[in-house]
Amino acid sequence: MSLTLEEILHLPGLQAMSVRAGARNLQRRVRWPYVAENEGIAEWVMGGELVFVTGINHPRGQANLLSLIEDGEAVGIAGLVILTGGSFIQTIAPPVIARAEQLGLPLIEQPYALKMVVVTHLIGTALVQMSQLRRSRNDILGQLLSGDYPSLAIACQRARHLELMLDEPRRVVALRLVEVEQLFERHGLAEGERLWQAVRQALEDHLQTWCRARPGAVLVQMPGDLQVLLLADAGDLPSSLAALHRQLCMVAGELRLHMGLSRLAADCAGYRQALSEARQALDVAQHLHPADGFCDFSELGVLRLLQGIKDRSLIDDFVAQTLGRLINPGRKQPYVLVDTLDALLKENGNGLKAAQRLGLHRNTINQRIQRIEQLSGQSLDDPLFRMNASVAMLVWRMNGPRQGVTP
Template identity: 45%
Template sequence: MSLSVHDILLLPGLQALRWRAGQAGGHHTVRWPYVAENASISDWVRGGELVFVTGINQPRDETNLLQLVREAHARDCAGLVVLTGPLFIHDIPASVLAEAERLKLPLIEQPYELPMVVVTEAIGSALVQAQWLGSSRLQLIEQLLDASVVDATLLAHRAGRLHIDLHQPRQVLVLQLDGTAELFRSLAPEAAEAQLQAFRQCVMQLLDSRLHALGQALPVVTQGDQWVALLPLAADGEPNRHRDGAQRLLQALNAPEGPLRVYAGLSAPCPDATDFPRGLGQARQALLAARSFPERLGLCCFEELGVLELLVAIRDRNLLDRFLRSTLGPLLSHETGMAPVLIQTLEAWMQANGNLVAAAQRLGVHRNTLNNRMQQIQSLIGLDLDSPMHRLNIAVALMIWRLSFNASSQPPSASV
């Protein structure tokens, strides 16, 4: 469990601290307190610090305080605490308050009468307690997701002690990082690693911010390149609210020019904690569809899967492979080792409901080119493209191909 700037002001003995600006950033996580002794803090902070500015060892005029506000924002500090009194910093200039407010950087005033040792000791103790509580809450959430807690009495006791409501309806959101291999191919290892870690940190920050805005936040579980978050639902469900929020999250993370991107899968509502394992499975099924079908724009909800729900639930992989080979086998064999041009052409034609003009526009090719490809496709697979049953088989086979393509990162062949 993290400790926010807002939490700091609620600690016993720190009532003399008061907000002056940037309350919109009150959810910022505090990693530790840092006392600034130099004119600049840029080289001495790494993000998450609550920076204390005293003016004792370094003069702090209006220009310098403005500089510190901007540096703290640029370096992702949790906030600034400015000590004021008759000896060093008499007051905080209005321009400094306005800049902190503009940047949504928490700025707190501490009177010199409140000893620094009292403040830092209170924050240090709270950080230790928050770390223990956060670690314990994370462990219980992991156990709930994999259904490893079987004693209901023990579960209720632990949940109550850790302030986790087992009966709060939630949805499971799974985010998947993609593009890491491409990143390391395009950059030197050190630069790629730095960009990767910065991106991962950005994902966590945006997720934490979203969860705190929703209230009743539970820890985010990190599993390799996936993040699992539990999103609270009101009594009436509000599933679309979380879909829209996940879409905004993807838009904020997925820059058009960057190799790194995130996909998302969202479960159906889980009435209580016993449903979390089911919800996790649903979110991962939806995630597979989100990664496999570009038209979903990186996001899929389990309740949107339709026939895909049946396909991803089939455990016998050979059954799917046989259907794929029997329907599109000659086409797959023809395109083994090359770009799946004909498969993608058939897919575009199906999505356009057989409209050659619309399919050509979708692919960016001339109608005559598309017509020639379709004739080649029909001669290879030997199916009647005007037959509703054959079209249904082709549509299902293309879904299997998409799922197979995503799982292997290579076009599936007839020998799959």
């Protein structure tokens, strides 16, 4: 597990280091410190480094520092630390600070009196400790999620010792990147591997940042291609996950990402069942491509059966044949009849209650019922039609409530 720049600056012994630019990006994660000895850094870093420049082995004038800032931001370093006050770099010139601020690159000033060996030792030690803590947390969380533990009581004690507060009810989210094979087919093994690892790391970084901003959220790295979130239940959870999915799709690039959400697990003894539910919901999401990017196990119902239909076109044809004739793309409100049918189904075919739900006069709802039956060739009194329409509406809403279908 990496540390953020903000966490590093708060390490005991590093209080003398000060942020000169890019403070808005102090949540960038640092994977390791790197002392730059060459004129440039572009070919010597891979991204995520906290780069230190001293001026000892190479002159660091304003032009060189500006070049380092440009290169550092281009290759994705976490931040740039400039040692000042000795006989090499006296001060950081204002244009250097201004350019770093413009790019959003965190620029940190370190007094020359603060020895480099002390700084790198403190950062390196903190990174090792964080990595060990991460492995321990992943180990115990993996045991709880898989059910592979010798004693639940001991597992819970270990979790508390590792400062994992798992007593409150949680929901499990399972995430998976797909179309990885196509990535390798398009780019070849070497470039495909590089892109794959870069996306996985970017995904992990984004999830870590998201979890830090959401109370009670925990990221678990499971073996294989599955990532898992433990989340406290909240009223904004569906909208938050939909927003998260949109963000992660941008991170995923050429790959696609799907998510599945479990029902609420009362405590960690229910994590195994919750993970199973999240994976089932994930499989449905991967098959049916919901508009908001995830499926909720508690809302799946018949969708779990539809998941068994391997040919997605059969499902699309069923929805089109059931609802397509009720959609009029040429009208200002093309979905009036579909919305009316939805209200009728929710009210078990009761026209009066459907009219109240939609705020319509009873004559208007009767006219729409006649139109629905005329276009569909079916009667709303037919329980088979209502069942088919309910399933079609469920799939249609999941794929985006205003996604058009054609008969």
